[in-house]
Amino acid sequence: MLRQIKPKNARSKRALEKKEPQLVENPKMTLILRGEKCSNIVQLALADINSLKRPYTTKFTKKNAIHPFEDAASLEFFSEKNDASLLIFGYHIKKRPHCLTWVRCFEHKVLDMLELYLDPESFRTLDQFKNAKCAVGLKPMMSFTGTLFESPTPNAYTLAKNMFLDFFRGHDAASVDVEGLQFMIHISAEEEVEGQSSPMIKLRVYRIITKKSGQKLPRVEIEEMGPRMDFRVGRVKEADEAMWKEALKRPKQLEPKTKKNIDMDSMGDKIGKIHVGKQDLSTLQTRKMKGLKRGRNEMDIDGETLVGEEAAKRAK
Numbered sequence: 621m622l623r624q625i626k627p628k629n630a631r632s633k634r635a636l637e638k639k640e641p642q643l644v645e646n647p648k649m650t651l652i653l654r655g656e657k658c659s660n661i662v663q664l665a666l667a668d669i670n671s672l673k674r675p676y677t678t679k680f681t682k683k684n685a686i687h688p689f690e691d692a693a694s695l696e697f698f699s700e701k702n703d704a705s706l707l708i709f710g711y712h713i714k715k716r717p718h719c720l721t722w723v724r725c726f727e728h729k730v731l732d733m734l735e736l737y738l739d740p741e742s743f744r745t746l747d748q749f750k751n752a753k754c755a756v757g758l759k760p761m762m763s764f765t766g767t768l769f770e771s772p773t774p775n776a777y778t779l780a781k782n783m784f785l786d787f788f789r790g791h792d793a794a795s796v797d798v799e800g801l802q803f804m805i806h807i808s809a810e811e812e813v814e815g816q817s818s819p820m821i822k823l824r825v826y827r828i829i830t831k832k833s834g835q836k837l838p839r840v841e842i843e844e845m846g847p848r849m850d851f852r853v854g855r856v857k858e859a860d861e862a863m864w865k866e867a868l869k870r871p872k873q874l875e876p877k878t879k880k881n882i883d884m885d886s887m888g889d890k891i892g893k894i895h896v897g898k899q900d901l902s903t904l905q906t907r908k909m910k911g912l913k914r915g916r917n918e919m920d921i922d923g924e925t926l927v928g929e930e931a932a933k934r935a936k
Contacts, residue, residue, distance in 0.1 A: 638703075639703050643871050643873055643874060644792075644874075646791075647676050647789075647790055647791040647792075648676065648704075648705045648706050648786070648789070649676055649677070649678060649702070649703060649704040649705065649706065650673050650676060650677045650678070650704060650706040650707065650708065650787065651677075651678050651680070651698055651699065651702050651704035651706070651707045651708075652666050652669065652670055652677060652678070652679040652680065652707075652708050652710075653680050653684050653686065653698065653707065653708070653709045653710070654666065654680070654681070654682075654683060654684065654709070654710050654711065655683065655684060655685075655686060655709065655710065655711025655712075656683045656684070656685050656711070657711055657712050657713055658683070658710055658711050658712055659712035659717075659718055659740075661712075661718050661738060661740045661743055662710040662711065662712050662718050662719070662720065662738065663710070664743075664745050665710065665718075665720065665738055665743065665745075665847065665849065666679070666708065666710050666720075667679075667745075668745055668746050668846070668847040669708060669847075671746060672760070672788070672805075672825065672847075673787070673788070674756050674757065675756065675757055676790060676791075678702055678704060684709075686709060686711075688709055688721045688723065688730075688733055689721075689733065689735075689855055689857060692723075692730040692733075695707055695709070695723055695725075695730060696725065696728055696729055696730060699725045699728045700728035704725075705724065705725045705726070705728075706722075706723070706724060706725070706786065706787055707722075707723040707724075707725070708720060708721070708722055708723070709721040709723065716735070716737065716854065717737060717740075718737055718738040718739075718740055719735060719736070719737055719738075719854065720735075720736050720737075720738060720851075721733060721734070721735050721736075722734045722735075722736065722783050722787070724783065724786065724859075726863060726866070726867040729863070730857075731859045731860075731863060731864070731867060732779065732783075732856075732857055732858055732859040733855075733856070733857040734776065734779055734780060734783055734853075734854075734856055734857075735853075735854030735855040735856070736780075736821065736851035736852070736853065736854060737851060737852040737853075737854055738849060738850070738851060739820065739849075739850040739851070739852065742848065742849075742850045743847070743848065743849055743850070744846055744847060744848040745846060745847050746845070746846040746847050747846075748846060749844060749845050749846035751827070751843060751845055752827065752845070753827070753845055754802040754803040754827055754845070755802060757790075758800055758802050758803065759789075759790045759791070759793060759800065760788050760790075760803050760804060760805045760825075761801060761803075761804040761805070761828075762784070762785060762788060762804075762805055762807075763804060763805070763806045763807070764781055764806075764807050764808070765806070765807070765808035765809070766808055766809035766810065766811070766819075767811065768809045768811075768812060768819065769781040769807075769809065774858070776818075776853045776856050777809055777821070777853070779856060779858070780807075780821055780853070781807070784805075784807055784823075788805060801828055802827065802828055803825060803826060803827050803828060803845065804825070804826045804828060804842065805823065805824075805825050805826075806823075806824045806825075806826060807821060807822065807823050807824075808821075808822050808824075809821050809822070817852075818852070818853050820850045820851060820852055821850070821851040821852075821853065822849075822850050822851075823847075823848070823849040823850070823851070824844060824848055825844070825845055825846060825847060825848075826842040826843060826844050826845065827842065827843050827844075827845040828840060828841075828842055829841045829842070829843055881893035881894070881895070
């Protein structure tokens, strides 16, 4: 258990309040770590991921004796110390070559983990693509190709899709400026074939270019800007069901307020119901007409209105 820190002054109190749960959370920070043994390929991959995620990353360069799937206490300590809910840990050993472990935390406790082995032959860095790069801090467009990512039963590929979306999400945007759509991350996986190894997850990053088309809308082209990464799926640690349910909770203040007595008909028109109290029709003001006026010899008997000769007969 992490010890509870009591603030000694106003500055430390503000710092602790920043880490407390908020109604509208700040963008998730990503902490990038390396292990005791880390190949040059893994270090280059971590540097490129850091470039894509800036400014929402913190990258450490010192070696760390961490074994995520055996003991996650060190990762939880780093998560709490740096207020980071996303972590990437890179290392390289003979049994697990060029390994990147993607970790998500909830309340500074490890929620789930996914191990991906980087293919060194197909790997290309950002610097190997000699073209213009996108600006720092922009939100990417995400694209997924492959039925494995849409499987109704949870598997390593559905977890990978969920993690990639979480890692590259960035800040929440109420509106989108077309000028800010400068690059796209495309992730694909081939169909699974029985008797063969699991398909690789291929990550490609493209820069979006708009050119004149002679019309109102421009012509859109894409150009690969790197990095290029192919992953083999390794070990998976799924989230605990109770912890996952707790992580998906939303504050009641952010839940959309339902408008009562308002509905939509089959034509898409808005229909509203108005509830009024019991009305007293005896006091209702009606239109005055000469034909409805009472005569001089008119009288009421037992609630009935008699006019003219019939009233005279009853009076006798």
